[in-house]
Amino acid sequence: MSVIKMTDINLSGKRVLIREDLNVPVADGVVTSDARIRAALPTIKAALAANAAVMLVSHLGRPTEGQPEEKFSLRPVADHLSTLLGQNVALIDNWIDGVDVEPGAVVLLENVRFLTGEKACDEALARKMAALCDVFVMDAFGTAHRAQASTYGVAEFAPIACAGPLLARELDALGKAMTNPARPFVAIVGGSKVSTKLTVLDALAGIVDSLIVGGGIANTFIAAAGHNVGKSLHEPDMLDIAINLAAAGEGRADIPLPVDVVVAGEFSADAAPITKSVDAVTDDDLILDIGPETAERFAEILASAGTIIWNGPVGVFEFDAFGDGTKILAEAIADSDAFSVAGGGDTLAAIDKYGVADRISYISTGGGAFLEFVEGKELPAVAMLERRATPETAR
Numbered sequence: 001m002s003v004i005k006m007t008d009i010n011l012s013g014k015r016v017l018i019r020e021d022l023n024v025p026v027a028d029g030v031v032t033s034d035a036r037i038r039a040a041l042p043t044i045k046a047a048l049a050a051n052a053a054v055m056l057v058s059h060l061g062r063p064t065e066g067q068p069e070e071k072f073s074l075r076p077v078a079d080h081l082s083t084l085l086g087q088n089v090a091l092i093d094n095w096i097d098g099v100d101v102e103p104g105a106v107v108l109l110e111n112v113r114f115l116t117g118e119k120a121c122d123e124a125l126a127r128k129m130a131a132l133c134d135v136f137v138m139d140a141f142g143t144a145h146r147a148q149a150s151t152y153g154v155a156e157f158a159p160i161a162c163a164g165p166l167l168a169r170e171l172d173a174l175g176k177a178m179t180n181p182a183r184p185f186v187a188i189v190g191g192s193k194v195s196t197k198l199t200v201l202d203a204l205a206g207i208v209d210s211l212i213v214g215g216g217i218a219n220t221f222i223a224a225a226g227h228n229v230g231k232s233l234h235e236p237d238m239l240d241i242a243i244n245l246a247a248a249g250e251g252r253a254d255i256p257l258p259v260d261v262v263v264a265g266e267f268s269a270d271a272a273p274i275t276k277s278v279d280a281v282t283d284d285d286l287i288l289d290i291g292p293e294t295a296e297r298f299a300e301i302l303a304s305a306g307t308i309i310w311n312g313p314v315g316v317f318e319f320d321a322f323g324d325g326t327k328i329l330a331e332a333i334a335d336s337d338a339f340s341v342a343g344g345g346d347t348l349a350a351i352d353k354y355g356v357a358d359r360i361s362y363i364s365t366g367g368g369a370f371l372e373f374v375e376g377k378e379l380p381a382v383a384m385l386e387r388r389a390t391p392e393t394a395r
């Protein structure tokens, strides 16, 4: 199925409501990381260049619905956006019953999560949002896995609902990785817990050729293989699941386990790193990274990959002494000729830290949505756009 794209529509003189993900970190009223704002810029510029009257809608943080709070205001985003665009972006406070905006101008609507019914996708609220515009543009991939009023409901009732360029590019890139991937297909799933990534591990094990695990997830697999993991972050109640996943079978991914690890006696930035064989971990050890021998083996697997998907650091990379594993894998992905896709909040922080962003084929703006897409789940907001692209009679 396909969706209508913003670039296929004549926006001149039209009222265009664009859902962006402008949920950026703010400290003391100032945006501290503007990656998401910059990602949305080409879409906003394209709509303005087409002479649309542009209304931007986004959430910021997790306010309680019906209780607007200054600390969740999009004011800093409006200011920052004005600077980036070189054009004033007014912040509109009470917007749900009507917005004044002229063609060629852009306004930012105050935090959509201040409105009661946003999260529950209240129909009356969604209809009001839809009534603001001639064209609704869904451009916020990171929220596409949530069926809320501003991501899903509004798309049902707007005269036209289409995908913005950022969302379209994201769907193309992830679709390219997951549909007919060039083989070998290698996935790296790191991070803290098996339990939070169980469904993605399970789905990927049935799709990829090699599934590299790292972080607390790897610790659980190491424990499942019968090794002592000492005080390391791991999940004892996930051992059976890890054993089942690791049992290679017909059409199931190979899950290579670390042969060496970097341990410390305490969880701290200045703990002394000690490299050990995976079978030499003692009761007092904390495994905080994969070892150099393991990193080299994993890097070799990545070097010959055709497609790579990466979510989750393989160690506590926030502490320099335990970041080598993640750094080596990040560089191996950057050096590889494979089509590579990465996503996840901490994964993006690691990509920034090791300066490999421009050598990864596509960096997803979504965390939860990225994982759900990789799992093969339907993203509700995308499903709605597909429905709206189909003639009424065929639905």
Ligand code: ADP
Pocket (backbone or CB within 6 Å): 190, 191, 192, 193, 214, 215, 216, 219, 233, 287, 288, 289, 311, 312, 313, 314, 315, 316, 317, 318, 343, 344, 345, 346, 347, 348, 367
């Ligand atoms: P993402 O946000 O990219 O999806 P996660 O949130 O799942 O990634 O995991 C990232 C976190 O996992 C990081 O804060 C990192 O410090 C932590 N982590 C990685 N390896 C370990 C480990 N061996 N022990 C404890 N925490 C770990």
Ligand code: MG
Pocket (backbone or CB within 6 Å): 344, 345, 346
């Ligand atoms: Mg995270």
